[in-house]
Amino acid sequence: MDVRVHVKAGARREIFRKVREDLFEISVREEAERNEANARVIELLAAYAGVPQKSVRIITGARSPKKRLRIVQ
Secondary structure, three states, rough: OOEEEEEEOOOOEEEEEEEEOOEEEEEEEEOHHHHHHHHHHHHHHHHHHOOOOOHHHEOOOOOEEEEEEEEEE
């Protein structure tokens, strides 16, 4: 399943909000440096979907706030 994610890195508090079936808005405390924010986004989506973290991959937008991720179940 592919999902689109809008990420805000370096936020004061974490927010995980499902906008539509295939669109999420996620704010994470981690900064966008050294791939820390991406790692946290993958961790949150894996927990939401109930799959291991290795089953979530960034397809496009690794360096952008707008990303497309694939969740393999």
